[in-house]
Amino acid sequence: MxxxxxxxxxxxxxxxxxxxxxxxxxxxxxxxxxxxxxxxxxxxxxxxxxxxxxxxNVGCVPSKSLLAAAAVRATAQGGRFPGVVTSAEPVDLELxxxxxxxxxxxxxxxxxxxxxxxxxxxxxxxxxxxxxxxxxxxxxxxxxxxxxxxxxxxxxxxxxxxxxPYVPDVPGLGSVDYLTSSTAMSQERVPESLLVVGGNAIGLEQAQLFARLGARVTVVELAPRIAPFEDPSISAALQEALADEGIEFLTAATLEGVEPDGTGIVAAVVAGGETLSVPAEKILVATGRxxxxxxxxxxxxxxxxxxxxxxxxxxxxxxxxxxxxxxxxxxxxxxxxxxxxxxxxxxxxxxFDDTPRALDYTTVPRVTFTSPALASVGMTPAEAEIAGQPYETRELPLASIPRALVSRRTGGRLTLVSDPGSGRVLGVHMVGEEAGEVITAATYALSAGFTVQQLATTWAPFLTMAESLRIVAQLSPRERAQ
The missing domain is CATH 3.50.50.60 (FAD/NAD(P)-binding domain)
Known part of the structure; x- marks a missing residue:
């Protein structure tokens, strides 16, 4: 048995x-x-x-599986290299x-x-x-x-x-067949249009997933920017990349109500001081858990x-x-x-031990598995300011990374935050292809107490995205004293 x-x-x-x-x-x-x-x-x-x-069951594994499939279709749709002709057929989502x-x-x-x-x-x-x-x-x-x-x-x-999933109390939302991250990935058909409520990690991943599968996607975010807990320059780089794929964004926006409309819904969204009527076949609520x-x-x-x-x-x-x-x-x-x-x-x-142990969360990394991905570890500049920690930053556009150039994937940027006195690396934040792999290497560097100088002189294989850590560490800093 x-x-x-x-x-x-x-x-x-x-x-x-x-x-x-x-x-x-x-x-x-x-x-x-x-x-x-x-x-x-x-x-x-x-x-x-x-x-x-x-x-x-309903989180990391199914979403990354479907995102990988959607990435294949996106690659086929948008050939990046002259002389390579590609195309993509509609998706059989049920299969x-x-x-x-x-x-x-x-x-x-x-x-x-x-x-x-x-x-x-x-x-x-x-x-x-x-x-x-x-x-x-x-x-x-x-x-x-x-x-x-x-x-x-x-x-x-x-x-x-x-x-x-947390579903906010929005008038009319309970009267429509809304989706959450737990139910969206069981759909058998790609909706023609999708309204995603929430512009943090889960909402952004789901937005790009359905956009790449063929839906017209609009994201509504309450904060002034998507990925609101990340460094503003990193958030902006990700929004630009996703907008290039046709995803529309309404930031500093509030969902005021939802009504059924035929086979879909109409959402009342307040943005920029006016109320907008946003129609969609489906609405996906990604407002946290x-x-x-x-x-x-x-x-x-x-x-x-x-x-x-x-x-x-x-x-x-x-x-x-x-x-x-x-x-x-x-x-x-x-x-x-x-x-x-x-x-x-x-x-x-x-x-079961008489000597308890507390975990250290200082170097816990995080990754949003969009494409380009958003990944981060350690302090952002804003967090350093709040903590009264002197800091300096080094910023590198992905167009300056050899691997990004040869792969024709230059959207994004990398920010390194460090202590101007000791040189110790305080944080690394990135939007770019393979950002999760780069941040894993950065996590090891932070955990080991690396200085910027050590990062700048550590061996890195040429034409890898991880080489970006060495390149950014060799730049001159922009200092912010407290």
Whole structure:
């Protein structure tokens, strides 16, 4: 019997007390369970949806799979080299989605079903909630997917239930068949037009995905610019590149209402002091994600949540209950799969070790997988100013990078932020092809405490995008003293 077939009744889990109970089966949960097994602990995981969490099922993996397919079509549509004639046919999205789902199923079975079983982790399919206990251990009630109910105990418990798309309260939005990042990638047909509400990472990726598949796309962003948490020059470079592909942007704009209109919708958008009527066949809401904590019974065990529903934890990922921990998106912090995994493992190390360890988030990188990609690590100039950190910047257009020139992909720029006194690199920010790979190298440099001089004199292979780090470090700085 595979774990995917296991139920509460025939798993013999009812009444058992485990060393660790994990609610959720995504990245944070898997890392936590794996770490606990490495320490020789007994582990049960409870998942009410598909194992694998957001990243595998409706997030990183499906979006990057479809973005890769869309990139192939975009390349075929816009030949960059004289003498090379290319063209692209309309997309069979139904077939593309089926292939994506096949890949997800294979990964889910291999990594989160068979892998879980091989690691000796018990996986229960159902919804778990905490209940008050007179015992020293934590107790949970699990309502199985087939109607079973069981009570289990654990010396420690980890909440790793992730987050879900947040949908704002906009008049009329609930009356139309709106999309979110969790549902958009299951469409069987490319809409003729798409209105994307939200101009940060998820919204921009989805906007370019559907634009490259053949839709006319408009992005509405509340902030004065897209990618509002990035350096303004980086945001501007990305918007210019996406606009060149035909994506329209309404920034400093507010969605005031939505009405059905035939087979589509009409949105009322306030921008530039006037109300615009924006028609579209579909509307996709990408206004952030909120932690999933409903039904967990947190109040019953004294676990505190914040204003957005996030589970409040200390620097060691412990909740207000001494035996309950939380990791990943449910804590309301950085919503990256690699952060969730690191937190899951760290929380379990802290639960079973007398010497707790806090994670250092100083050099956590981030990537928006558009094309060109946007990637960043460390301080932006604005963050340096807020922190009172003296800084200087070096800026390099991609047209100055040999690899970008020979590839005919010169859209974008690179910014390096450093301390003018010590020369220590404080941050690197980029819009460009392979920006994620470049920022990975930059992350290593920041983690190692590299100075600009060290970066400028470190070997870099010619005709690589990573060479841009060496090139930008050799430039003269523009200093900003505090």
């Amino acid at each position: 595979t774990v995917s077939q296991e139920t509460i009744v025939n798993s013999n889990s009812a009444g058992q007390v485990y060393d660790l109970a994990v609610i959720g089966a995504g990245s944070a949960a898997k890392a936590a369970a794996t770490e606990a097994r490495r320490l020789g602990k007994s582990v049960v995981m409870v998942e009410r949806d598909a194992p694998g969490g957001t990243c595998l 593309l989605v089926k292939d994506k789902d096949r890949l997800l199923g294979e990964l889910r079975e291999r990594d989160h079903v068979e892998g879980t079983a091989q690691a000796g982790i018990v996986l229960l399919r159902g919804a778990a909630s905490f209940v008050p206990s007179e015992e020293e251990h934590v107790e949970l009630v699990v309502h199985g997917v087939e109607g079973e109910v069981a009570r289990i105990g654990a010396e420690h418990a980890l909440i790793a239930t992730g987050a879900r 909120r932690p999933v904590t409903d039904g967990l019974g947190l109040d019953a065990v004294g676990v505190i949540t914040g204003s957005r529903g996030e589970v409040v934890v200390d620097e060691f990922l412990r909740t207000a209950h001494p035996r309950i921990w939380a990791a990943g998106d449910v804590t309301g912090g950085r919503q990256f799969v690699y952060v969730a995994g690191a937190q899951g493992a760290a929380a379990i190390g802290n639960a």
